[in-house]
Amino acid sequence: MGKSQENLVDIIELEKKFPIYKGILRRHVGDVHAVDGVSLSIKKRETFGLVGESGCGKSTLGRTIIRLYEPTDGKIIFMDRDITNLPERELRPIRPHMQMIFQDPYASLNPRMTIQEFISEPLRLHHICESTQIRDRVAHLLETVQLNPNFMSRYPHEFSGGQRQRVGIARALALQPELIVCDEPISALDVSIQAQIINLLQSLQEDLGVAYLFIAHDLSVVRHISHRVGVMYLGKIVELADCKNLYENPLHPYTKALLSAAPIPDPAVARKRKRVILEGDVASPIDVPQGCSFHPRCPMAEDCCQRDTPKWREVGDGHWVACHFV
Numbered sequence: 001m002g003k004s005q006e007n008l009v010d011i012i013e014l015e016k017k018f019p020i021y022k023g024i025l026r027r028h029v030g031d032v033h034a035v036d037g038v039s040l041s042i043k044k045r046e047t048f049g050l051v052g053e054s055g056c057g058k059s060t061l062g063r064t065i066i067r068l069y070e071p072t073d074g075k076i077i078f079m080d081r082d083i084t085n086l087p088e089r090e091l092r093p094i095r096p097h098m099q100m101i102f103q104d105p106y107a108s109l110n111p112r113m114t115i116q117e118f119i120s121e122p123l124r125l126h127h128i129c130e131s132t133q134i135r136d137r138v139a140h141l142l143e144t145v146q147l148n149p150n151f152m153s154r155y156p157h158e159f160s161g162g163q164r165q166r167v168g169i170a171r172a173l174a175l176q177p178e179l180i181v182c183d184e185p186i187s188a189l190d191v192s193i194q195a196q197i198i199n200l201l202q203s204l205q206e207d208l209g210v211a212y213l214f215i216a217h218d219l220s221v222v223r224h225i226s227h228r229v230g231v232m233y234l235g236k237i238v239e240l241a242d243c244k245n246l247y248e249n250p251l252h253p254y255t256k257a258l259l260s261a262a263p264i265p266d267p268a269v270a271r272k273r274k275r276v277i278l279e280g281d282v283a284s285p286i287d288v289p290q291g292c293s294f295h296p297r298c299p300m301a302e303d304c305c306q307r308d309t310p311k312w313r314e315v316g317d318g319h320w321v322a323c324h325f326v
Helices: 058-065 115-125 131-144 149-153 161-173 191-208 219-225 243-248 253-261 267-272 303-307
Strands: 007-022 027-043 047-051 073-078 098-101 179-183 211-215 228-233 236-242 313-316 319-321
Touching: 007 058, 007 211, 027 047, 027 058, 027 211, 027 236, 047 058, 047 219, 058 073, 058 098, 058 179, 058 211, 098 161, 115 131, 115 149, 115 161, 131 149, 131 161, 161 191, 191 211, 191 219, 211 219, 219 243, 228 243, 228 253, 236 243, 236 253
Parallel strands: 047 211, 047 228, 098 179, 179 211
Antiparallel strands: 007 027, 007 073, 228 236, 236 319, 313 319
């Protein structure tokens, strides 16, 4: 995928491996291939959806992009600057431009800090505003995420799950970032609250122009909020396209299986849909299958799939796929 002036982030052959050590001497015996040669781009003001089964490396990819994890190989180009191997001192001025919303809104909040202390912490660390202005800034951020500013003296246990997630969003917005990694931000919430958080994120994107990497399991939510969608399997992106094209014309067998499992509210349409049931379990990221990593579960697999790794290629206007038979 060629670099564009509109791209906020360009990821080139990114890898993240976690070493495995055994014994008293800490002998290196292998690696967990969490992210394995991923290439993608995120445009300014765009929501890039990332879907896949649990354990496929979605969250690791998001954390590696913003350098919470150190990449093993590849390149991360953020705001036209290579940040792959930047030392922490040089990375610090870039940190405010990339933030994260975590999956568990309670675990991501310090129970001993008030909401004011929690949201104001990055403002103090990065010297965003004068100390006399911090309280007003926190109040404005709480209003932005539709919370009462009078709540800033409360502690996390005094809030509901949805309110805690709004606090997490307010903290992510505190430094006015260009990119926010949303790591399954609604999976721990009730369905009615999920809709409110999704609508809030969309409204904030329209007002502030922020870009999202939106990681989720719920395909209907990803379809609602995303401009483009990437499908991840065992550390690799196997298909990438604009949202409408991916949902209406899936090409990779794994994408077809995921979409066939998503519930459809219309019973008449659901009865006509052909269900694709995958056999077996996801292979271990410690011992990734040779050739196409999906071939042990693929209904279309042939001998070449076990020998040769499929090329990552563009088959249409912005539609990329890694499969021998597409």
